[in-house]
Amino acid sequence: MRRSKLLDRPTAELIGFSWLVDAVAPLSAYGERSFSEVTPFLAGDESAARSRARRIVELAAALDPGRLEALRALLRDVPDVAAALAGAAIGDVLSDPAFLELRRFCATLARVDSLVADSGQFEPLCNAAVRGVGDALATGQRDDATSFYLADAFDDGLAVARQRRADAHAEFQALRGREEQRIAAALDREDLGDEFIVMRGELRGDLPAGVHVIREAPTYFLCRAQYDEATVTALQRRDAADRSAAQAEEEVRARLSVVVRERAVEVSAAGAALGELDVLVAAAVYARRHGCTAPDISAEPTLEFEQARFLPLEEQLALAGREFTALDVRLDGAAVLTGPNMGGKSVCLQTCGFVALCCAYGLPVPATRARAGLFDQIAWLGLGRDERIGGLLSSFAREVLALKEVFERAAPRLLLLGDEFARTTTPHEGRALLIALLERLRSRSACAMLATHLGGVAAASGARHFAVRGLRSIPQPSGDERIEQVLATLGASMDYRVAEVGEAESATGDAIALADLLGLDRDFIAAAYRAVAQ
């Protein structure tokens, strides 16, 4: 799944692109190839994006979890026969391992077809070529695609050549065996190896006839059994029979390779279709697992959702035994987002980005309802984008350069997510910059959500104003300063929901209360409250 020009790397990381890629990644090599070609839908593709998301939701509904898992197991194990098909196409004689993989591939496609047959979701993968290759390779096989052997049934000549080989081996073994038994008996041993040692002290008389001494040492002989003339002749016959059998085997492989070559294009097409199925099944598993719905893809650059979740964070919270507070947002232009520290402003921006991302790739959205346009660019500005300290540029300068890039690209449909842009300059000038940015965004009909602690920005720019509801009450420090406990206390007191508000309803700051909750000493906190009061 390619980012293309939709979003740059820092934005991708902040709004969960990598997480999403992992969540909807297919399992087979075919799926991976298909997945690597997935690019975001662009303006004008709304219908296609909408259809894809709906198809995934329908697929998730049509296939029960057991069947989805069975499909996944098949996809995880399907062999990649692309190299074998390419080899056959240029006239290579394929090897037995390649035939096994082709056999398993054909059998897997048939199993996938039977699993999804009554769902009405897919055309059959098995075409005539797949069946032809599968049938050809099943000749004389004793099991269900779990092995491959170049069986005698492939060719009468092969069976004959193998019988001759077996006869020649038996003749040679009998002669050699007799000779070795004679020598072993003479040496009072039960058997001989290819090479064997005879101790001089244990030898009664001379070495028996037919023993060839490789090396002579003061106390022993290193020996090998020597073949007599009849055995050597039998060996020559055996070698000739081996060569004939090898030739017969290779001729069968060549014929089977032609069967594959003649069908390679259609078998490859079935593989490509399998890849697309894998990609859709992976997305369906994702949709089912996270309770996703198909979004309405709008022709307008808009973003609205109800009960949406930022899944990467929801997953982390679940591990900590906590729940994500689902969010509602209606964004049809540039807007301001305010709220207390740790109130979830950044998460609201990330949720906006994640929903837009899902829509861009025609994926179901983790929300009860969503409607969004297809953006040419999703850009993140401000906090989290570039947290380096030091270097030639200040953090403010880096923010400005990132904004300059956004302006210069001038994407016709822009979704800008700003997290405390210009927070590192004076509040007076930071506010002015934000107002100017909102005016620019509105003039470009961009969709944007700019989170800030600065007051009066929405009113001054005429932008809509959203706010995190914030603390229901000021929580009292419990004395337990463990961060998990503090977060739990905070989570219980904070209303993370976002609502559109007038400027007068803007949340008051909760920073000193939070500092108190996080364990700063009481004198310091008291001094801060005194300073606020003055």
Next chain:
Amino acid sequence: MRVGDELLALAKAGGDGTIFVVGIGRDAGKTTTVRAIYFAAVRKKLRVALASVGRDRGTLGDGAAKPRLWLSPGTCFVSAVGVLPQSPACRVFRVSSLQTPSGNILFAGVETPGPYEVTGPPTAAGMRDVIAELRERSDLVIVDGAVDRVAALAGTRGAVIVAAGAADSATVAETALDTGALVARLRVPGFDAEAPGITVENALTETLVGRFIAERESRQIVVNDPTQIALRGRAAAEAFARLRIRCRRPLRVVAATVASAAAERQFEPVDFGTAVANATQLPTFDVYRGARAA
């Protein structure tokens, strides 16, 4: 009783159906030992599977092909896509994702008797997976091992047979010392859970051992399994003499074999067998003489 039969009987007593033949170096007679055990098992009508942990000779730069084993129908063996013989054709059971310089590892079955090259994955983890699969396909798994790959033995309940050859060192005494040290390393006793000990999670190296000896450490030095002990020769002998090295999962070393004839030199077979038997305190067999050495 044939050497192969005796080795098989020792290995199977109380084992889990896996035999590792570990050589102390090149040309230690591992393949000859494997062959003797294999034929003994085939005579007993056991379903045998074979794999090799050894490094490909080709990668050692001597250009020699890995010795082939004459295998009987019904035998399962590990091969690689690039070295599976075209003839006689084998039954191919599975091509795995494990890779070697010769291509992907595969599991094959012998349909026609003939010489086959047995190979295996390059990693210890890969070898453990391969053994697990071979055990499902057979009654007995024989692994042709290598001293620098003993990590593959980690966690096994199989029997270990140590092969010593004349090619390993210049003298009988030196070879016997190295073999004894390897056996001592592999036979580290199990730890005493009631007694105090220091657990070593990673490799027990010469440096670490030097520190323990300098500190006159008297507690148990506990490793998870003997393959963690990265000591050889005299360093190993001194460590075992002066420290109480113990392990959580002991290995079962059941026998030694000797190969007194090598291309470089020959040892006197009886002297060599006796020296190795004394150094290892194991039943020791001369696979070339076809007799118990000591």
